[in-house]
Amino acid sequence: MKGDPADLTIAAAAAAMRAGELSATALLDAVRRRAAATEAQLHAYLTLDFEGAERAAAAADAAFARGEDPGPLAGIPVAVKDNMCTRGMETTCGSRILSGYHPPYDATAVARLRAAGAVVIGKTNMDEFAMGSSTENSAYGPTRNPWDPERVPGGSSGGSAAAVAAGSALGALGSDTGGSIRQPASLCGVVGLKPTYGLVSRYGLVAFASSLDQIGPFARTVTDAATLFEAVAGYDPSDATSYRGPVPEVRPGLEAGPAGLRVGVIAELAGEGNEPAVLAAFARMLEALQGAGAEVRQLSLPSMPYALDAYYLIAPAECSANLARFDGVRYGLRLPGDTVEEMMAASRRDGFGPEVTRRILLGTYALSAGYYEAFYGRAQKVRTRVIEDFARAYKEVDVLVVPTSPTTAFRMGERTEDPLAMYLADVGTIPCNLGGGPGISVPVGLDRWGLPIGFQVLAPPLGEAALLRAARAVEALAGFSARPALATSGVS
Amino acid sequence: MRWIVRPSWPGCPAAPPRGPQLAPGTILGVPVDIDIAKVARLARLALTPEEMERYGAQLGAILEHAVSLQALDIEGVPPTAHPLPMLNALRPDEVEETLDREEVLSQAPDREGPYFRVPPFLEEA
Numbered sequence: 001m002k003g004d005p006a007d008l009t010i011a012a013a014a015a016a017m018r019a020g021e022l023s024a025t026a027l028l029d030a031v032r033r034r035a036a037a038t039e040a041q042l043h044a045y046l047t048l049d050f051e052g053a054e055r056a057a058a059a060a061d062a063a064f065a066r067g068e069d070p071g072p073l074a075g076i077p078v079a080v081k082d083n084m085c086t087r088g089m090e091t092t093c094g095s096r097i098l099s100g101y102h103p104p105y106d107a108t109a110v111a112r113l114r115a116a117g118a119v120v121i122g123k124t125n126m127d128e129f130a131m132g133s134s135t136e137n138s139a140y141g142p143t144r145n146p147w148d149p150e151r152v153p154g155g156s157s158g159g160s161a162a163a164v165a166a167g168s169a170l171g172a173l174g175s176d177t178g179g180s181i182r183q184p185a186s187l188c189g190v191v192g193l194k195p196t197y198g199l200v201s202r203y204g205l206v207a208f209a210s211s212l213d214q215i216g217p218f219a220r221t222v223t224d225a226a227t228l229f230e231a232v233a234g235y236d237p238s239d240a241t242s243y244r245g246p247v248p249e250v251r252p253g254l255e256a257g258p259a260g261l262r263v264g265v266i267a268e269l270a271g272e273g274n275e276p277a278v279l280a281a282f283a284r285m286l287e288a289l290q291g292a293g294a295e296v297r298q299l300s301l302p303s304m305p306y307a308l309d310a311y312y313l314i315a316p317a318e319c320s321a322n323l324a325r326f327d328g329v330r331y332g333l334r335l336p337g338d339t340v341e342e343m344m345a346a347s348r349r350d351g352f353g354p355e356v357t358r359r360i361l362l363g364t365y366a367l368s369a370g371y372y373e374a375f376y377g378r379a380q381k382v383r384t385r386v387i388e389d390f391a392r393a394y395k396e397v398d399v400l401v402v403p404t405s406p407t408t409a410f411r412m413g414e415r416t417e418d419p420l421a422m423y424l425a426d427v428g429t430i431p432c433n434l435g436g437g438p439g440i441s442v443p444v445g446l447d448r449w450g451l452p453i454g455f456q457v458l459a460p461p462l463g464e465a466a467l468l469r470a471a472r473a474v475e476a477l478a479g480f481s482a483r484p485a486l487a488t489s490g491v492s
Numbered sequence: 493m494r495w496i497v498r499p500s501w502p503g504c505p506a507a508p509p510r511g512p513q514l515a516p517g518t519i520l521g522v523p524v525d526i527d528i529a530k531v532a533r534l535a536r537l538a539l540t541p542e543e544m545e546r547y548g549a550q551l552g553a554i555l556e557h558a559v560s561l562q563a564l565d566i567e568g569v570p571p572t573a574h575p576l577p578m579l580n581a582l583r584p585d586e587v588e589e590t591l592d593r594e595e596v597l598s599q600a601p602d603r604e605g606p607y608f609r610v611p612p613f614l615e616e617a
Contacts, residue, residue, distance in 0.1 A: 104595040197575045211574050240581040241574075302564075309558045320535060327536065329608050334601035340613035345538035357537060361547050362554060364535040365526060374522035378561055380571030385564060387572060419550060420557055436575025461576060 005030035006167035007487065010076050010224040013170060017064060017075050024057040024064075024075025027170075028119060031077040035121075035168040038486055043143050044153075044163040046082050047090050048122040053077065056119040063117075073231055074117030079169035081160050082123040083130055084110055084215070085204035093206050094126040094138040094156075097326050097333045097351025107204025108239065109173055109215045109232045116231040121169060124159030128353045129323065130180055130208045132156050133425040136416055137355045144412070145188060146484035147451055151409035154184030154425075157218070161188035164218045167487045171228050172218040177209050178311050179404075179429025181216045182441040186404035186454025189443040189484065191471070192218050193225045196461045197436040198243035200229075201236030209318035210241070212311075212433045222442060222472045226250050229464070248464040258473035259293030261466075264397035268304040269428050274406040277447035282403050285444050285455050288477040299396065301389040306382050307431040312423055313366050313379035314434075319356075320363030326351060358419060383434045390435040394460040399470045402428050404441040404454035428456060437461045440471045444478040452482075521562065526551055 005013065005027045016022035032050055039045060060075035080086060083093045085103035092098045106114070113120060127137035135143040135158025143158045145151040146166040153162040157174030161184035164172050174181040176194035185192025193216045200215040207213060217228030233247045263286075270282060290296045328334035328347035335350055337343030352360065366375035393400055406427060415422040432439035438461075441454040455474055459467035518524060528548035532539045539547065593606060602609040 101599060104591045104599070198578070237583060241578070243576070244581075306561055306564045309561050312554060313558055313561075324536075328601055329610055330596075331599040332601070337611055340610045341536065342538070343611045345533075345536045348536050349538040352537075357539075357543075358547055358550055358554075360535050360537065361528070361531050362551055365531045365551060365555075368531065368534065371522060371524075375555075375558070377571055378566065379558075380573060381566040381569040382561055382564055383572040383575075384569050385566065387575065420553060423554075434575070 004034070004167070006034040007483070008170065009221050010073070010170050010219060010227055011221070013076060014072070014074070018069070024060040024119065025054070027075060028053055028057040028077055028121070031121065031168060031170070034166065034487070038146070038166045038168055041144060041149055042146060042162050042166055042168070042486065043141055044124055044159040044166065044168060045079070045122045046092060046094070046125050046140055046159070049089055050121065052089070053119050053121045056114070060117055060119065071115065071117035072227055073113065076118050076170050077121045078113060078118045078228070079122055079124045079160055079163045079172040080110055080113070080120055081126055081157050081172070081174045083126060083175055083206040084173060085206075086110055086120065086123065089123065091123065092140070093130070094128040094140060095351065095353070095356070096139040097347070098331070099333060101331050103204070105204060108201035108236045110204065112232045113173070118231070124157070124163055124172060126159055127156035128356050129206065129319070130156040130175055130177055131319070131355050131359055133179070133183055133422050134410070134415065135159060135184070136412065137353055139353055142412060145409045146486040147189060148409065148449070149486070150411060151451070152187065152412055154187035154405070154409065156180040158184045160218050161185050161190055161192065164188070164190045164220060165484055165487065170219070171224055173215055173228070173232070174218055175205060175213055175215050176433065177212045178315060178433050179426040181218065182429050182439055182454070182456060183405050183425060185218055185441040186443070186456070187409040187452065189452030189480070189482065190218055190220055191222055191225045191440065191442055191475070192216070193229060193440045194432065194438060195229060195233060195464060196243070196438045198241055199233045199247060199464075201239040201242045203236055203238035207322040209315040210322060211318060212315060222440070222468060222475045223254065225440070226254060226468050248462050250464050250468045253465050253469045254472050256469050257292070258289050258470070258477070261289070261294040261399065261470055261473065262397040263289055263294050263296045263470065264299040264393055264400045265296065266304055266400050266402045267298050267300045268302070269402040269431070273427065274403050275408065277408065278403045278406060278453055281445040281453040282455060285474060285478060286401070289473070292473070292477060294473070297397070299393050299400070301393055303382065303385040303389045304431055307386050307434055308423065308427050310379040310382040310386070311426070311430045311434060313375045314383065316359040316363035317366045317376045318363070320360045320367060323356070323360055355419070386431055386434045387436070390431070390437065390460065398459070398466045399463075400458040402456050402458070404428055404456040408447045408449070408451035408453060432458050438464050438467050440467055442471050442474045442478065443480045444474065445480065446482060524555065
């Protein structure tokens with residue numbers, strides 16, 4: 001093997017294992033060494049379970065030795081965001097209220113990873129209950145960006161993004177309610193995919209905003225993201241909202257290239273409000289796509305500027321209902337109280353951090369008598385307009401593109417005192433969640449501080465084939481091969 | 493024009509500035525009147541007066557930002573609760589495996605035999 005196995009793509013590691021050049025155990029050892037070298041600084045993980053991982057890796061090696069192929073992810077070390085239940089492995093959601101919680105079951109997405117042979121090495125840090133855009137809202141301390149430890153990795157799936165960027169996992173699962181996969185992928189220079197709403201089961205995913213939440217993969221390449229997507233997607237009877245039809249076939253057209261692809265630029269989100277370096281990288285990629293035979297045009301989707309405000313009414317409203325279950329009765333933190341209501345109110349006050357409290361209050365208010373129509377009802381109508389605008393656009397183009405994040409990674413602490421400034425980090429990612437279609441962020445370059453810039457592709461619901469074809473084309477044209485200093489320093 | 497935040501606690505902060513296009517004390521056409529103590533009680537959050545003050549002011553600022561929504565014409569537009577056209581998800585009514593009771597109860601903060609135990613919620617007669 002040339003180089004450190006921790007830096008291999010999933011595809012390369014899978015090929016090396018099948019060629020007998022690498023064992024799952026050796027690959028796990030490499031990832032463990034990387035985690036040991038980086039975790040003190042990064043804090044990408046909340047829980048590492050190398051004992052369980054060793055057993056899974058040994059099982060993969062034993063299967064290979066018997067001449068079996070245990071599945072497409074056999075022996076691949078992956079990380080899971082800490083809002084997905086893992087049986088017997090602590091699942092905190094980055095919250096004090098779930099400290100010490102050991103779920104009695106695996107989330108379906110986790111079970112499917114395991115069934116595909118993946119080696120689950122641990123649970124990644126996140127903004128508490130996935131509410132945030134910097135992973136600074138974790139009750140267990142922030143994760144740092146592997147490209148610059150003074151900066152945030154994005155969020156809320158910042159731990160998953162940082163682990164994949166640093167090499168302490170080859171791939172990871174995250175969840176995306178308003179951009180929580182794509183935005184940290186952009187800030188950490190990796191690929192992050194939010195599939196179509198309903199394509200990946202949410203059984204065992206701790207609910208935040210149920211009409212928006214979706215599980216998806218992080219990887220270092222589009223092909224690896226596709227492999228993880230194929231492993232976890234598909235109907236699950238345990239999730240009543242999961243899509244019953246067939247999963248789109250993404251593999252056959254993956255290498256079809258950009259020629260003939262109809263690409264639409266969302267005018268409202270691709271101009272002012274984005275940093276100059278982000279816009280420059282975005283424009284360079286549009287030129288490259290055009291030069292390679294894609295048909296690039298600009299489209300107006302007038303509802304897009306309203307998506308952010310609609311989201312920040314819809315998501316808190318749904319969160320206030322979903323988080324009612326954390327009441328100190330069946331699991332999690334309980335404080336004493338003379339009555340059950342006092343016990344619940346004290347437990348929730350101590351168990352939830354400021355951002356979660358803020359959103360519960362906002363959602364409770366927006367849903368309360370007299371305000372429902374003006375806030376939640378109105379936001380839901382704006383959502384309809386967003387969906388209509390997308391539908392109109394997709395009559396003319398195959399995919400839409402927009403910068404993933406208006407800025408590169410910002411400094412730690414820069415936005416923690418100003419909730420609105422933090423919310424603005426999601427302006428480019430939220431429309432996709434409101435619309436229900438898939439979205440993906442692909443790294444296309446670095447700014448002058450050496451921080452990664454992401455390029456986002458969106459497609460209509462169930463349009464994963466066009467989405468991943470376009471993303472793969474963007475990846476090939478960008479030729480992005482930089483790695484963060486943290487992944488290469490002190491590693492032979 | 494004045495932003496109405498009902499002073500439900502001592503030291504309620506001054507009203508934040510508001511956009512000029514609004515009717516007095518309204519957001520999205522509704523008179524806004526954030527009784528933060530009531531909202532906190534509905535949400536079962538035992539907040540201190542200082543916390544209520546802080547969160548009340550932040551809620552006001554976030555809702556003020558949401559005023560932008562009234563610039564988009566939504567006349568006659570139906571609401572969307574779910575992004576994909578899905579009807580009721582039905583399944584056969586069959587007995588299935590359930591979670592192990594002991595494993596579930598092992599996570600409870602307090603239990604008594606096969607029950608979750610909580611402080612009293614009914615007065616004794």
